[in-house]
Amino acid sequence: MTSASSSYFDLQHDSATGIARLTLNRPERMNTMDPGFFPALRDAIHRLDDEGGTRVLILSSTGKHFSAGMALDVFAGANMPMLDLSSSRKRQAFQTGLRRLMACFDAIDEARFPVICAVHGGCIGGALDLAAACDLRVCTADAFFTVQEIHIGMVADLGSLQRLPKIVAPGMARQMAYTGERVDAQRALAIGLVNAVLPDADALALHTNELAAQIAAKSPLAIAGSKLALNQARDHATADALAQMTLLQSAIFDIGEMEKAITAWKAKQPAAFEPLAPLERS
Structure with missing residues (x-):
């Protein structure tokens, strides 16, 4: 078991099982997000993905709420120079900075392993953007979800408006976005x-x-391939996704991996799969 901490979350990885746990750890601030949170999260996800040993990540939190989203003091501007839109150059910089924030949550979507988001209490504003980027969401009976941004006069801009209509019915996504x-x-x-x-x-x-x-417990190669295929199907027409599937399957089809899985399944025993190959990130 390895562990690491930041001012935003604790991260543990069990090399025996391949299960990693990232736990938001600022309950006194309702696990709100400030500018430093985003690259810290991105880098943690990238590190797990690069090492190749993670088979699944659990994302959870401490305290009363999962997360109250972006800290409101961020919008005062002192902590966020990119909010200065007083000139065309500054607006161009705003666009680049916002896309970089979006990419921090894209890291979850693009990771080779699934991410399970475990929500208790409020999943508010930017926290819903975060949860929507995960593969699976589970929650406690006291949990609630809200597009909080509409209450403060802004459009949610870190992915929930793009991802929610592919998770829930489009009409429901619009109702959440318009009413909060x-x-x-x-x-x-x-x-x-x-x-x-x-x-x-x-x-x-x-x-x-x-x-x-x-x-x-499943083949990490098959899980990674499944996630890639599901994401492709979500974002492309069926014909295009099927075309991609032929290329994907020809790249990762592995008889040896299947033999291990079938033998273990018949014996009702866990299979000893190799981890994914590590990555070199430029």
Whole structure:
């Protein structure tokens, strides 16, 4: 087991299982996000992906709420020079800076391993952008989700408006975006925003750990390929996604991997899969 901490989260990785856990650790500030949070999260995800040993990541938090999203003092401007839009050059810089913030959550979507978001309490504003970038979401019965930005006179801009319509019905995504209403846990389950609702934090942790263990027991090569294919299908027409699937399968089809999986499945024993190859990031 290896662990690391930052001022925003704690990160643990169990090399025996391939399960990593990233836990937001600023409960006194309701796990709000400031400019430093985004690159810290991006770099942590990239590091896990580059090393190749992570099979699944659990993203959770401490305190009363999962996260209250972007810290409101950020919008005062002193902490965020990119909010100065007083000239064409500064507006161009704003666009570049915003895309870099977006890319920090894209890192979750692009990682070779699935990410499970375990939500308790409020998942508010930017936290919903974060949760929407994850593969799976599960929550406690007291959880709620809201596009908070509409209440402060701005458009949500870190991915929820782009990802929510591909998770829930488009009309529901629009209702959330236009009203900022709180979607409680049972409604989130009904509309497909979450995969399961658990009664309390202990039950959520148990369920999330079991779900992560199921994923981690599978071939990491097949899991990575499945995630890549699902993302392609989400973002492209069916014909294009099928064309990509032929190339993907020809690249990763591995008889040896399948033999290991079939032998383990028949014996009802865990298979000893090799980790993914490490990456060299430029």
